[in-house]
Amino acid sequence: MSREAGLAVTVIEALAAACGPDHAWEAGPADTVDGVPVGWVAEPADADAVAAVLRFTATEGLSVLPTGAGTKLDWGAPPTHADVLLDVGRLTGVLAMEPDGHSATIAAGTSLRALRAALMKERRRLPLDVGSPGATLGGILATNEAGPLRHRFGAPRDLVTGVQVALDEGSLTRTVDGYDLARYVCGSYGTLGVITEATVRLEPLPAARAWVVRPVSTPREVQRLTEALVASPLEPAAIEADLPGAFAGTAPRPSELAALFEGDAAYVAHRAESAAKLLGGGATVESLPPAWWGRYPFGTDDVALKIWGRSSELFAVVYALRDAAGGPVPVRGSVGLGVAHVALPDTITPERLDGMLTAARTVLLARGGGGCTLLRAPLDLRELVETHGPEPLPATAARLKLALDPEDRLSPGRTSEPS
Template sequence: MTTRLEPADADECARSLAGASAERRSMRIAGALSKAYLGELRATDVELRTVRIAGVVDHVPADLTITVAGGTPFAEMAAALARAGQFLPLDPPHADRATIGGVIAANSNGFWRSRYGGVRDLLIGTRLALADGTLARAGGRVVKNVAGYDLDKLVVGSLGTLGVIVEATFKVLPIPAASAGLSATFARAGEAFAAADALVRGASRQEAIVIERRSGAAWRLHVGARGDRPTVARAKSDAARAVADLRGSAEPADDVASRLVALRELPAAAIDGALVRAALPLAAQTAFAESAADLDAFTTLVADAASGIVRVHLRGDDDAVATGAVALLMAARAVGGSGRVERRAESLRERIGAWDPAEPRGHFLMKRLKDAFDPAGVLEPGRSAVG
């Protein structure tokens, strides 16, 4: 039987962790459970949910920072910021349900990373409940700070294995005045990625540069820009020129923003088969995408081409899906990147692991850090790539 805990505040959360450590009871750490599919899930004695540790703690609009409790829904924070004409420049999947703590713990980025930075770049302070029941602050509420170690970075993507994020502070921005978008199709992957590459190197700083491919369809490029009116107009004309230079055909562009939202939500939609996610050096994307599209089980590819994050959804026969997933992980590693099976159907859980069987670089240090922060090994045992 799993015990469910919903601590009311940071102190109660810390006490819950201390109790579990003392009794060696394993714990799942969850917010809204929107990414419960991530990693290797083992049954735990306790499920601790942060949903009651919620709310905006501090927001001084003129400082362009916001501090929120870890269990605050992302959407609630976004609404609070919007009332002040501001936004957190982060577009994570599951943005409608996810909590801030979950977004940080899962390093959940969308397509805006190249333009504004990712979770690790926007997060400037955290308060963590640790396994021994202590509460530790790292970073602060100012945009520049090198006092002490950057524990904020350590906790991004740690999947609850090092502690519980009970509070977080982010840099935010004013909502831009204007936006524009463009979609285009290309006959070949090389052309689509070359157009994306031209924009990555171009003078205009696009907000999103995304490549989409569905089985049997053309390669599609979606570009979004936001900013003041003159820069957005320029961004759009730069995008149109890059498309024309690479023989793409522009499509009617009324609805690029909502298309980008749909593509960003691929992890939410990919409930069957396997969704492989690779982080690649930029120039390795084209070959990776081409070989992905040739797989028997290939269904959909979505690439944040400006950051080198490529997702491939494989469906169909379990054998073909498993073979394809393993091939993609190997391909990612071969070019110096990394890959994971971000989501897979229940029937595939035994056949393919979530993590590349090759240990991540610096794994021995990760193990030591895990032991230092959670000596009893009670926090999300086995869930992350660290083990």
């Protein structure tokens, strides 16, 4: 038996011992991550099994790539290699809930849909209304994914109060001296450890909700109206804008600004009507959100960007992207916080894409800071442009990576989202 064949047998035996014989296998042609072939797949049932897998991979020097539902495995930089794809989808359920309902500990493989259903029985919610509802909690945290409610409640980094993480050598930990581990693993893309569970802050389900929707014509108008809402005493739970643009051959849709109000029925009705008067211009109060609310502007085959900066300067970035693209491009996001996503066709040339990224980053740098990340694109495009930009990983994050994964076995090649 060759050394390679012997190693394959050893790996399967070890993974099967940790996960069960039906939950470990040698990867086939379909088991790839963003074009990178995988050697083996393991599906541990609990945190101890995750730790057992990592203890084995550490002894063999194998790389590990954590995954949940796989909804965002093609976001960010692809891994340079992936020996073991570690699927935490069997780690599910609400593990504990505080008697007051203010927080709960959730297994990382729990889907957001299942979590919503479980919490609804308690009249509670986790205010993460992300654009990929089929995602698992662990995947949402690993990518720091947030939706419209980030305007009031913040991103995952602001909602997670504690985590349990399996480290590269196979230990389980909840703390790292000198670091807020819960905050750093959010947006780490699996490079620091495998999240096995998280304690999150919960909120009561609102008794009533209403959306105020207003047609808009330009990014500058969106900026003016957003600033008026933010400066008012109305306190919307979310402010989102949809500037559809149009790819070649597609019909344009009207642009809209929408604000969400939550609370008891009388409070919501009063605030929504007041917001409609403030916005003017045909603003209406709706009991249901616009069709685009909480969804990304890009499809499965599109190139996707994420831009963020000072909310008052976001629209200068939109104009810069339009200039670099030669016309309007679809933009949607939380304009009250200066966070948005951009869709581009997958036919875009590397030169045009690089020019758009450079234009956005230059404007942001000149106007108080921010960033423009290439979330997703065909591999041939990503190989030619900077995913996050020229900025290095912050020193504190780099030190934590070196401390927790000195041999770079966890998600090698992937990089943390800038804070």
